[in-house]
Amino acid sequence: MSTMTPREIVHALDKHIIGQEDAKRAVAIALRNRWRRQQVEGDLRGEITPKNILMIGPTGVGKTEIARRLARLANAPFIKVEATKFTEVGYVGRDVESIIRDLVETAVKMEREAAVRRVRPRAEEAAEERILDLLLPAGRDGEGGSGESTRQLLRKKFREGALDEREIDVELSSQGRSVDIMTPPGMEEMTSQLQSLFSNLSKQQRKTRRLTVKAAFEALCEEEAGTLVNEEEIVQRARDAAEQNGIVFVDELDKVAKRGETAGADVSREGVQRDLLPLIEGCTVSTKHGMLRTDHILFIASGAFHLSRPSDLIPELQGRLPIRVELQALTPADFRRILAEPDASLTRQYEALLATEGLAVRFTDDGLDRIAELAWQLNETTENIGARRLHTVMERLLEDASFSAADASLASDELVVDAAYVDGQLAELALDEDLSRFIL
Numbered sequence: 001m002s003t004m005t006p007r008e009i010v011h012a013l014d015k016h017i018i019g020q021e022d023a024k025r026a027v028a029i030a031l032r033n034r035w036r037r038q039q040v041e042g043d044l045r046g047e048i049t050p051k052n053i054l055m056i057g058p059t060g061v062g063k064t065e066i067a068r069r070l071a072r073l074a075n076a077p078f079i080k081v082e083a084t085k086f087t088e089v090g091y092v093g094r095d096v097e098s099i100i101r102d103l104v105e106t107a108v109k110m111e112r113e114a115a116v117r118r119v120r121p122r123a124e125e126a127a128e129e130r131i132l133d134l135l136l137p138a139g140r141d142g143e144g145g146s147g148e149s150t151r152q153l154l155r156k157k158f159r160e161g162a163l164d165e166r167e168i169d170v171e172l173s174s175q176g177r178s179v180d181i182m183t184p185p186g187m188e189e190m191t192s193q194l195q196s197l198f199s200n201l202s203k204q205q206r207k208t209r210r211l212t213v214k215a216a217f218e219a220l221c222e223e224e225a226g227t228l229v230n231e232e233e234i235v236q237r238a239r240d241a242a243e244q245n246g247i248v249f250v251d252e253l254d255k256v257a258k259r260g261e262t263a264g265a266d267v268s269r270e271g272v273q274r275d276l277l278p279l280i281e282g283c284t285v286s287t288k289h290g291m292l293r294t295d296h297i298l299f300i301a302s303g304a305f306h307l308s309r310p311s312d313l314i315p316e317l318q319g320r321l322p323i324r325v326e327l328q329a330l331t332p333a334d335f336r337r338i339l340a341e342p343d344a345s346l347t348r349q350y351e352a353l354l355a356t357e358g359l360a361v362r363f364t365d366d367g368l369d370r371i372a373e374l375a376w377q378l379n380e381t382t383e384n385i386g387a388r389r390l391h392t393v394m395e396r397l398l399e400d401a402s403f404s405a406a407d408a409s410l411a412s413d414e415l416v417v418d419a420a421y422v423d424g425q426l427a428e429l430a431l432d433e434d435l436s437r438f439i440l
């Protein structure tokens with residue numbers, strides 16, 4: 001459970017998301033409220049339910065990003081779903097309860113990774129012994145002093161990496177490889193039952209494989225870690241994490257809101273809202289890992305609400321999404337900041353990628369201005385896809401450099417991306433509306 005204060009949370013989000021202060025504040029409060037609830041004693045704690053959030057704003061302005069980063073900060077199980085992907089119960093399609101099943105799966109995966117990290121040192125020790133056994137079969141019989149000293153010598157060599165490339169035969173269990181089973185949508189429960197049946201059947205199989213010492217060590221570490229972790233504990237922790245900490249992001253909620261003029265015409269959309277309601281209000285969902293209560297899961301719904309309004313949602317759902325935040329459309333100035341400021345900003349990513357080829361890319365101030373302006377203009381003239389436009393523009397801008405960076409004959413080992421370079425690469429394309437629709 002995160003103990004960060006709302007101010008600290010917003011500060012941490014600032015490292016990744018430009019602007020959108022209202023939305024950051026809202027999610028920061030929601031996260032802090034979880035910690036607050038844990039401090040409340042007695043029955044009242046169970047009564048306090050999360051205040052779910054409705055984010056309203058055009059596409060590509062950071063709605064998902066804020067929720068995803070929040071979940072990462074809180075180390076909370078997180079899933080994103082699109083409301084339009086679901087169909088009313090009774091119709092062919094995915095039913096909304098699969099959201100909760102997927103959330104638990106995510107939580108199990110997170111807990112398993114954490115458990116494996118915790119037992120890793122012990123797993124490494126055991127794997128090292130098994131490697132030494134394989135390299136020195138005689139040592140296993142305890143040949144006395146000399147065997148032991150050879151073992152120590154090998155151990156030293158192994159730790160120094162001197163044996164990494166040597167090949168050995170190692171016996172590994174083939175457990176863990178899950179069988180993919182296709183069942184019609186809506187039958188996820190059956191899939192998971194069949195899957196566990198098959199994985200039980202394949203459990204005992206062991207296979208000998210020829211691997212390098214390095215690869216064998218990794219494989220043995222995984223196998224040892226598998227025996228050291230406690231599956232029941234993992235599942236229990238995962239269920240707790242999903243119930244108490246889970247965050248579900250429901251995108252495109254506006255698309256299942258009925259519009260005034262077509263009221264009644266689209267029963268199934270309203271049906272999806274009706275099905276979502278119990279999850280948000282708090283119900284029990286049956287999952288592979290047992291029954292799960294949804295009362296304390298935080299729901300963040302989002303949508304552009306261009307054609308419909310939040311008031312077009314069914315009243316019960318409106319009541320369950322009491323916190324409304326509007327995200328602003330991004331300006332060229334925001335684009336410029338998104339390019340350069342976040343911790344892993346696009347410019348930094350390209351700099352790092354091309355640096356591996358010995359090419360130093362430097363973005364000048366006027367270069368960044370120009371990229372931001374171009375991307376913004378393209379959103380205006382073609383389709384507005386928000387900050388996602390920066391990805392396509394940057395890819396195109398640096399395509400030549402990416403292609404030829406590995407050439408030994410490169411004239412210079414520095415590439416200065418200034419306004420002139422940007423214009424040279426993109427201006428012509430950007431002016432041609434038809435062409436840019438396909439390429440940028």
Ligand SMILES: Nc1ncnc2c1ncn2[C@@H]1O[C@H](COP(=O)(O)OP(=O)(O)OP(=O)(O)O)[C@@H](O)[C@H]1O
Pocket residue numbers: 016017018019020058059060061062063064065066251252302303338342386387388
């Ligand atoms: N305010 C912002 N600051 C930094 N990066 C942003 C911002 N807005 C969007 N981005 C970047 O743009 C991409 C798309 O944003 P995001 O997924 O949050 O869109 P969205 O608002 O949820 O849209 P949609 O409703 O279509 O899913 C992300 O990769 C993110 O890095």
